[in-house]
Amino acid sequence: MKKYIKQISIIIAIVVILIAGYAFLPNKNIVLAAQSVFNTKPYLLVGTSTPVFAGGTFAHLKGGISTSTTPILDSWAAGTGNALDSATLLVQFTATSTPPTLKWRYEYSQDAIDWYAEDIELTTNASTTVHVRDFAEHSWVFASTTAGTASNSRILKKIDVKTPLRYVRAVFYLPSDSSNAAIFTQWVSKNQK
Numbered sequence: 345m346k347k348y349i350k351q352i353s354i355i356i357a358i359v360v361i362l363i364a365g366y367a368f369l370p371n372k373n374i375v376l377a378a379q380s381v382f383n384t385k386p387y388l389l390v391g392t393s394t395p396v397f398a399g400g401t402f403a404h405l406k407g408g409i410s411t412s413t414t415p416i417l418d419s420w421a422a423g424t425g426n427a428l429d430s431a432t433l434l435v436q437f438t439a440t441s442t443p444p445t446l447k448w449r450y451e452y453s454q455d456a457i458d459w460y461a462e463d464i465e466l467t468t469n470a471s472t473t474v475h476v477r478d479f480a481e482h483s484w485v486f487a488s489t490t491a492g493t494a495s496n497s498r499i500l501k502k503i504d505v506k507t508p509l510r511y512v513r514a515v516f517y518l519p520s521d522s523s524n525a526a527i528f529t530q531w532v533s534k535n536q537k
Contacts, residue, residue, distance in 0.1 A: 402528045408520025416513045417531045429535045431505045436528040438498040443486040444522040453511040
């Protein structure tokens with residue numbers, strides 16, 4: 345009987361030690377979410393003469409004559425060396441006379457040399473999808489009563505931008521019948537650490 349009690353005591357002690365040891369082992373089933381970070385790395389200034397101020401670019405635009413290209417947002421160099429989770433373009437648009445219409449297009453690249461504009465599907469049916477020959481063009485009409493207006497002559501907008509390739513840039517311009525205006529743009533990107 346003593347031998348039997350001794351054996352049970354040893355088994356209980358081993359079980360207690362195993363349970364106590366298991367409690368201190370790292371749990372491999374725990375999944376922690378990566379932290380999202382705003383990227384602060386410099387942008388590529390390839391192909392633009394627009395001056396950079398306080399992390400953004402400022403330019404005067406003349407209707408039908410000039411364009412302003414943002415610095416290139418490089419998703420690889422913008423933070424962690426991975427693709428971006430999101431990109432936002434902050435735009436400040438200033439005009440003093442007739443309300444102009446700001447137009448822009450996004451261009452994408454994998455090498456910062458060859459730039460591809462956004463595609464537009466004109467029609468889709470069962471056998472054929474027709475694409476227009478032009479690029480996707482975005483438009484914003486200035487109005488001093490627009491939500492986000494900072495003053496009677498300056499309006500602000502946050503634009504979410506897709507990042508399907510490594511590099512993205514935006515080219516801004518005014519139609520030929522538009523009055524002149526000024527634009528300030530700044531990229532804000534975010535990805536996981």
